[in-house]
Amino acid sequence: MSLLAYDGGVDDGNSSDTEPDELIDFTAMLMEQRQHGDNDGDCNDSSSWLHGDGDNKLQSQSLDNQGYCLGQYVLGVLDFSSQYGIDYSISYTAANVIGRPTKFPAYGDYPETFTMRTYGDWWQCAPSSMREIQSQNLPTLPTHDFIVVYFEKFVVPTEVAIFETFNPGGVVRIWAYNITKHWTCLWEAKSSDMIQPRTRSNYALRDSRRFAPPLKKTNVITKTLRIDFNHSQLNYYTEIDAIMLCGRTVSMRSMQQLIATASASASASAGLQRLDGGSREVTSGGPITNKLRTLKFQPSCRENYAAKLHEFINNDLSQFLIENNLEPGQQLNSSVSQTCLTDLPFEILLKILSYLDLKSLFRMGQVSRLFYDISTHPLLYGELSLKPYWQLTNSKLLCTLARRATMLRKLDLSWCGGFGEVSPTEFKKFLTQRGDNLTHLRLNSCKFLNASCIETVGIVCDNLIELSLRNCAIDPPLLNFSCLANLKNLERLDLFQTAFESELLLSMLEGNRKLKHLNLAFCGVSVNMDNVATHLGTYNTQLVSLDMWKAHFLSARGLQSLARCQHLEELDLGWCLREATLGDSLHQLLSNCPKLKKLFLSAVRGITERDLVHIATLGKNLEQLDLMGILNITHERVYDILVHCTKLQLLDLSFCDSIMDRDLDVIADWSRLFNVDIKSSRIYNAR
């Protein structure tokens, strides 16, 4: 039933209605421009697209044709969710996206590019994987990582080119930040767009590519882009060399006009297209009400709202449809059974709605009073994830949700509020109202967090089992002193790429004896890992997974202390021990932790051949093993490991220079024979 067919209705938009004029103009203006865009066909013919007709009064205030085509590279990086390198480095870090491509069109694993922390779905299969909160909200291709970059000049984008120099195929979405402070999705990948799923053959020669997908035709004016990545189909790390934004510049005057128009319409419509259900309470209404009005449908809804609507739907709807020529004369209520959705019991309807994603739930609430009551029931808001709606989340939405989410247990506000849409006060209010029963809280990359927010978390949410505060690396550290000392029930603590004071961490370790999962990646030079390891060995012997990627000051002594955590299943020591000699510590660890499934020893150059022998003999349960950049590997040791570790699924041997080129073919054979995904690097020559 197409209430959305507005081609018939738009001409009546200027008729005698009580709407504020700005609203109608804006909608119609968009319509006009869309029509013009369609008629032109070739979007590179910019003059007509920007000009419009002179006789249409709406277009007389349109953009001037002073713009010229401009292609620009990234000027700076505003935010990113993860990177392979540590923040003070220029190798494999997000800052390498800036400027012209340095390595393109060469193909290979180069440090002058931007790489993210994960690839494939290996991290989802690891013991430390986190289940998504309210997973029905996620799109088909969920975003795993993102980067927000800005350019120098405002343009209307016509092309966004991403230079991928290693394992292309990770980009799933491109967003643009309009000067009217809204995010628009310029392109979204469909499942068919993704590069073929990885096969066992890692050795098929891939090529670097300049990825420029077809963008949606818009007239947003932007200089900030956000690129979303999904790693599930990737064979190995994907690396980005540069990003280029091509578009037409616009004059200052038209930019100002656009901002003015947008703010006027925003205030009038109280959230056109917004997620919050609050808009239906305002008399000017949302798009559905408008369309209903243009179709000459005016229910008098002063009192007895539900009954009138019910009456209309049962009796007059079919007639109405025929009159407006929207249904080909079908009789709706003659032969159809009398049971309808609303006859089902409340609990069944609740169960049905529990499968809906948040956006659809809000839309359901606009259908009728009954559905409004059901869709705002607290039981549907036990788990709340605003991560897939990061671009729409604002303080008002939080306020609305606070009213309904009285039984909130799990909350995910990751990536929200990046440009000031969420105020810390509102967040604190939300938390104070609804936070006392929270068991899972995820606030990754939340830019609105400040010290008092964290304190509120510490005070209010003392039932927390899981706390994830990734990407909070501001200075001075947000996590200081005793703000989180109140939390005593933590089982998972995720401080990936977050700055914190080591005293706080040590006291939290002492306080949370049931800690199972700890992520301290990229904590850098401010934390002495040996101390942390000693504490873990003393107080947190229930530990199941530990991630210390790029930590500093870990030595053999620390590793020995870790051996006391006998339930360890996952240990990521990548880039930790550097050149330090391990002595007997790895042997001790392996003998004391037989359950070890995932062991990452990337760039732990101190590993000796004896250690490799121990890995083979003691690593009975190993499923993922990363030995990148280890100096003393020979293919005999590799064979040993493959034979003895029967459950092995992933073996990373990149940059192990001792394995000669000729052995790589043998290794390919072994990979097929033992059914293990072996990653290795070949020497890629610059083109």
Next chain:
Amino acid sequence: MHSLNWTSRLISRALRSSFSTLLDATTSTTTGATTTTTKGAAGKATANRSPRPRFVSVVCGFAKDNLRHKYKPGKYGEDSWFKASTDTADVMGVADGVGGWRSYGIDPGEFSSFLMRTCERLVRCTHFNPQRPVNLLAYSYCELMEQKKPILGSSTACVLILNRETSTVHTANIGDSGFIVVREGEIVHKSEEQQHYFNTPFQLSLPPPGHGPNVLSDSPESADTMSFPVQEGDVILIATDGVFDNVPEDLMLQVLRDVEGERDPVKLQMTANTLALMARTLSLNSEFLSPFALSARRNNIQARGGKPDDITVVLATVAM
């Protein structure tokens, strides 16, 4: 090993105060979209148009075993050099890989080459400080640890930065490479050779794991730093020990005196070529009493003739 810890702490401390300097929306330094040629006063509103100096620089050199080494830009055998310029500074540097690593199966040129390439990239970063060449070396040294491909070895280094706003040159030198500055026919500045003992210069090194305590490893902190103002027409020569050990000072002075104030890069290149060739010829001469032979004799070693070594010459004049 402790030198690595020191350097990591230095960098972290420096960067913590302005975290994500690499990501800052600074508009003052032109990282990225703009080109990298030496423009004068681009984008900066300097009310007083004081002359901004720049380097006219050329490079020449020979690898020790010329026949075996295929020429790759940026390296001469185990030596390596780099040149970079931004709006605020002109930077040059050389590094000499210590040859003793060959017996461990490590290519000595890799370390020095990487050091220089990273210095070149770091010049473009937002946190580049034109007055602290030691920091440049330290950051570059730290980057070595962040490479997936294990890079081992050691090398000397000499980095020179011309701060275009203040017309001063800041230098940092570790080991026996060095520089000299010639003005009006006289050497006005010269770097000091840093040696632990004869033929064992100070060096930045990354030893293979397990050999740490046995290997000489100096931290960037031990670099010799100098700062001095420069004038138009000054000649600056940065070279590795292949030049300083083979060419006596007065001969060098003779050659460099002629090129003072020269702005034509072709003529400058010819002089650099002359110097390099001189060093090469003398190094292969077994009778000549080279500076190396003289200093060996001072150390009670009967030596004679030149010292065959990689030769790298970076020659620059200051032009306003």
